[in-house]
Amino acid sequence: MRVAILPLALGTFAIGLTEFAVMGLLPQIATGLDVSVPAAGTLVTAYAIGVVVGAPLLTAVSLRLPRTRMLILFMAMFAVGNALAAAAPSFGLLVAVRFLTGLPHGAFFGVAALVAASLVPEERRARAVAAVFLGLTVANVLGVPAATALGSVVGWRAAFAVIVVVALTSVAGIALLVPRAGVGTPARLGAELAVFRQRSVLLVLAMIVLGCGGLFAFYSYIAPVITGLAGFGSDVVPVLLGVFGLGMTLGTVLGGRVADRVDPRRVMVVLLAAQAVLLAAAVLALHSRWLAPLVVFGVGLLGLALVPAVQSVVMDAARDAPVLASAAIHSAFNVANALGAALGGVALAAGLGLGAPSAVGALLAAMGAVLAVFSLRAGTRPAATVDA
Template sequence: MPLALLALAISAFGIGTTEFVMMGLLPDVADDLHTSIPTAGYLVSGYALGVVIGAPLLAAITTRMPRKALLLSLMGLFTVGNTLSALAPGFGWLLAGRVLSGLPHGAFFGVGAVVAAGMVDPARKARAVSLMIAGLTVANIVGVPAATLLGQHLGWRATFLTVGVIGLVAIAGIALLVPRIPLAPGGGLRRELSAFRSGQVWLTLSTTIFGFAAVFAVYSYVTPMLTEVAGFGEGSVTLVLALFGVGATIGNLLGGRLADRALRPALLGGLGALAIVLLLFTVTLHARWSAALTVVLLGVAAFAAGSPMMMLVMEKARHAPALASAANQAAFNLANAGGAWLGGVVLAHGLGYTAPAVAGAGLAVIGVGIATAGGLWERRAARGSGAASSSSRVVVASDAVVRSAERVG
């Protein structure tokens, strides 16, 4: 695999760290800025809002920008956003920094996936994309716990300054290692928007929303689930969440390898496994060892479906993949918000801490249904084009017979 993938993985590591570290720093930030924890929670939402807005917007307005220059610019914006967060004099400036940090997230992963896939032969595209995403999953194992610990001991501003330094390292890596990739002829916004005329693209985006909403319906409330039902102490939850990162890393690399062999079956297998794991969680949550094991399996199943989802949307928008791939990142964050909302609804109705897992399993099943519908549509279209091709060959043969008869006559 090209060494340039390491630069993309370092970028993903920094993005993953800044995305999730705020959850662990909320009490410190709220105390330092003299605000409440619920108000400080808007810093999490602000980042997600930046992702949802920035993913399609930045991908759309930069369609004619060379890929390498675009990656450098996006990481530059990411670095500026984290530096602003570190130097923010008050809550409003910190919120602005978080939104600014989130803006390049989706566009970077969207364009980065296209670049990663373009640097290898077709048989290894999904594995290349999964290696880039590995930076994000490793961030959950190492980056987020380390950054949280740093913030708790040296202050939350030190965390964002450190992430800014990671951004600078990523910029240097992209500049040195990523080759210049020429734009496809005839590219531009109109070409990129043409991908959204495809019903298959919309089906894939819908699969992403429901599939990952299933994950976040549970993951958003996994801490109280582990403490209130499984009996973990609050200090042990961080270790269990690191285990989720281990599972996510394994699942991501596995999903990339399987997707290169059979893309849609890999996606269906990942989503089906996710539904099963979430249903099992309602039982295994009642013992610490089985709950911890299921958290690992949850990470494996969730991210085993991630790379196939990204590759499928790029395949269905193969003539204009950048904007569709970025839109898929926005879909991931819509899944984050929607899954967390649904998990909160079932908890608010007093259905118990296992109810989010049931709700998540239902969402995963819907994702399987949408992906299956896309596969059936794909198969029917292939049969139709095959029949049309056969029909055209018959017509050509008939014309040849007629012309031959005319010459004989």
């Protein structure tokens, strides 16, 4: 089963490269396509919008396919999108391609998590989900710096070409290694949509938007904060980004293990409350060169430790119709990304100082913790069976 999960993790590794490596390649892309760096930042936004739109849309239109075929389709689309990006002759076309490439992102994550969970005994499913997400965290720690370095030396188009190879390798691995039996039958749209009438599912999605918005309020402005408050030079920023990635990786592993042993709803409450406290403390702690790296590591750890618990709660709530709800998790994460970055930027623009994004993050995480408490009190109720 570990072998079967490997190509799924490789797929999330490719997705992590595409989502985050472009941030390090913006100067090269801007120069190559004759636009400003701020204008090139549209590539990040276009991809995020694609994720939000594509997760429910692509999942809904492909529900009749077996889950293994869904995974192959989504990752093949991802490979094609990156190939088109590598060959895009103009900036406008590249923006359009980035939007299209983002469409299968959330759909792949959602279905891959369900498939991984179906391949192991129920008491190990959160760890299986965590193993899939490790591809994303490893991409942040190792893949993104490597892709950025390659793009700087050979050109940004080469980085996209490498992602195509990784995505196609994932497609081949899924086709060869992921068993077709035991990974779910074709779903019914009516039953999948009915899940969103459940209070427990809506609470978790709202909790992600607010609670994880706190993570992104902090992370979006990590470079100016650690240079302006902690006094590090710009050359230290990549190192601390690596520290953040290490925290994410460890958080993913630990979060999976804890969510298999403890009620994942309780895990959500504890993690978001701890994140709120840490981000509040960060307003002062980030002034210290000794404490700043610990804060960066801790925020990454707590943020990603939440993911296996969230996935487990949604699978419990959705029961026999979890596909669309699982994909919606990743739309919610990207809405959280946009919300956190926007509110952190508003606080900075208002002149509240470089500690403001952390304070905003603490408030959002605390609001997420409150919703997690409501989710805990709601308890786990079986999803209603609805005929399509």
